[in-house]
Amino acid sequence: MKKRALLSVSDKSGLVEFATGLEKLGYELVSTGGTLKALKEAGLSAISITEVTKFDEILDGRVKTLHPFVHAGLLAKRDDASHQKQLEEREINPIDVVVVNLYPFKQTIEKEDVTEEDAIENIDIGGPTMLRSAAKNFQDVTVVVDPADYGPVIEALTEGNPTSDFRKKLAAKVFRHTANYDAIIANYFVSITGEKDPENYSITFEKVQTLRYGENPHQEAAFYKEPIVKGASLANAKQLHGKELSYNNIQDANAALEIVLEFSEPAAVAVKHMNPCGVGIGESISKAYAKAYDADPVSIFGGIVALNREVDEATANQLKDIFLEIVIAPSFSAKALAVLTQRKNIRLLETPIDHATNKDKKVVSVLGGLLVQDRDYGAVTEEDIAVATDRKPDEQELAELLFAWKVVKHVKSNAIVVAKTDQTLGVGAGQMNRVGAAKIAFEQAGEKARGAVLASDAFFPMADTVEAAAEAGIKAIIQPGGSIRDQESIDACNKHGIAMVFTGMRHFKH
Numbered sequence: 001m002k003k004r005a006l007l008s009v010s011d012k013s014g015l016v017e018f019a020t021g022l023e024k025l026g027y028e029l030v031s032t033g034g035t036l037k038a039l040k041e042a043g044l045s046a047i048s049i050t051e052v053t054k055f056d057e058i059l060d061g062r063v064k065t066l067h068p069f070v071h072a073g074l075l076a077k078r079d080d081a082s083h084q085k086q087l088e089e090r091e092i093n094p095i096d097v098v099v100v101n102l103y104p105f106k107q108t109i110e111k112e113d114v115t116e117e118d119a120i121e122n123i124d125i126g127g128p129t130m131l132r133s134a135a136k137n138f139q140d141v142t143v144v145v146d147p148a149d150y151g152p153v154i155e156a157l158t159e160g161n162p163t164s165d166f167r168k169k170l171a172a173k174v175f176r177h178t179a180n181y182d183a184i185i186a187n188y189f190v191s192i193t194g195e196k197d198p199e200n201y202s203i204t205f206e207k208v209q210t211l212r213y214g215e216n217p218h219q220e221a222a223f224y225k226e227p228i229v230k231g232a233s234l235a236n237a238k239q240l241h242g243k244e245l246s247y248n249n250i251q252d253a254n255a256a257l258e259i260v261l262e263f264s265e266p267a268a269v270a271v272k273h274m275n276p277c278g279v280g281i282g283e284s285i286s287k288a289y290a291k292a293y294d295a296d297p298v299s300i301f302g303g304i305v306a307l308n309r310e311v312d313e314a315t316a317n318q319l320k321d322i323f324l325e326i327v328i329a330p331s332f333s334a335k336a337l338a339v340l341t342q343r344k345n346i347r348l349l350e351t352p353i354d355h356a357t358n359k360d361k362k363v364v365s366v367l368g369g370l371l372v373q374d375r376d377y378g379a380v381t382e383e384d385i386a387v388a389t390d391r392k393p394d395e396q397e398l399a400e401l402l403f404a405w406k407v408v409k410h411v412k413s414n415a416i417v418v419a420k421t422d423q424t425l426g427v428g429a430g431q432m433n434r435v436g437a438a439k440i441a442f443e444q445a446g447e448k449a450r451g452a453v454l455a456s457d458a459f460f461p462m463a464d465t466v467e468a469a470a471e472a473g474i475k476a477i478i479q480p481g482g483s484i485r486d487q488e489s490i491d492a493c494n495k496h497g498i499a500m501v502f503t504g505m506r507h508f509k510h
């Protein structure tokens with residue numbers, strides 16, 4: 001009996017070459033509608049699946065390979081006499097090679113104008129069923145889901161019967177593929193039903209690259225992306241220049257991106273170890289960067305800079321003056337590129353700077369589990385804030401407070417940001433007590449803290465931060481409010497003539 005290969009693919013790239021290879025090796029080719037047509041047009045002598053099943057494709061192709069003759073042919077153990085006897089009794093031929101790739105569900109739901117009906121029609125049923133049957137029986141069946149494997153499979157078949165180890169790896173790939181496919185479908189249904197916190201959280205990611213190492217050289221690491229990424233993302237970024245990104249580069253550049261996304265006006269953000277060390281806004285991107293740089297000219301060295309406007313020649317000339325690991329921006333002018341690419345060690349990345357549909361969840365791994373929450377897209381405007389003190393902030397102070405508030409949201413808690421007009425002056429990050437974070441920010445700001453404003457990511461548990469702020473010369477404070485001892489902080493502000501506003505929204509970032 002001739003060996004049999006079943007081919008049923010949506011992505012027909014490489015199909016004819018592969019099928020030609022199979023035919024040369026003596027395989028009988030069996031195929032479904034469109035795949036069969038492509039094979040015949042190429043002059044191959046394939047037979048229709050309906051000849052195997054003695055059953056027509058029905059329901060507009062919803063049922064074509066879902067037949068016991070197909071699945072028995074795939075699942076029968078070749079070394080099991082009873083299985084073989086059952087096949088013979090029913091005149092079922094074993095299938096030795098299965099080549100299937102699935103309806104393009106992901107590509108379908110990626111389309112802007114996709115309808116639910118279109119999405120649902122693109123859920124492949126027969127394909128995953130065949131893949132799973134063949135993969136379960138990998139001891140006897142060679143299953144190919146990825147056109148990239150066509151070459152190695154033909155090679156292995158030419159050399160004889162592929163090793164069980166080879167077929168096991170192909171089967172493992174199939175189960176990863178169908179799990180990924182189903183997770184995308186499951187998440188699509190979560191999105192169309194609007195279910196919150198489903199009982200199973202199916203996530204699936206696709207590899208972008210293996211990284212040289214993780215946070216430290218003894219840790220192995222890789223970068224994975226969501227199946228569909230739109231808007232600002234390192235997974236969407238195009239690298240124009242420089243060495244491969246490292247694990248820490250990706251984390252830091254992501255932190256910088258998240259901050260720069262807060263601003264609609266030209267803004268520049270410098271990040272070190274995932275905290276902003278300088279944030280500036282201005283009429284132009286060049287002025288914004290000058291402010292971010294000036295905020296802390298020491299810490300920015302070796303840092304990562306994100307900008308929300310095209311990098312022009314003037315900005316490129318400023319950027320090139322110090323060592324930066326990465327500059328990430330929506331685009332670089334040709335002249336800017338000519339300037340920056342002279343520096344061998346800088347990485348230049350382009351990504352759209354918009355949230356687009358990127359309203360994904362934030363997932364954090366803990367030992368033995370995951371925490372899943374909405375991303376912190378919380379924002380406050382002038383209308384949301386309540387003045388708590390006798391003195392109201394004036395218009396200028398209010399603008400400064402809201403600027404500082406946008407930054408403090410992205411600083412590791414406990415977080416304090418001191419800022420003035422259009423730049424940060426001091427950032428206190430990740431301290432175990434709030435006044436400690438404030439002291440770091442004041443020290444960094446130095447004399448510039450006099451007349452500046454302060455933002456705190458969470459309420460003051462006592463008046464000590466206000467007292468320290470008064471001593472540093474802070475004139476206005478923005479914080480969530482809500483402590484049972486708020487009055488002590490309010491009294492301290494009133495005593496020192498500080499204006500304080502409450503946002504009613506906290507921005508912890510652990």
Ligand SMILES: NC(=O)c1ncn([C@@H]2O[C@H](COP(=O)(O)O)[C@@H](O)[C@H]2O)c1NC=O
Pocket residue numbers: 008009010011031032033034035036061062063064065066100101102103123124125126127128
């Ligand atoms: N319904 C079935 O029995 C069935 N069997 C195979 N398919 C899929 O049909 C596609 C190939 O179709 P065609 O050969 O007609 O172009 C493949 O993506 C394959 O996974 C099916 N389609 C959907 O479930």
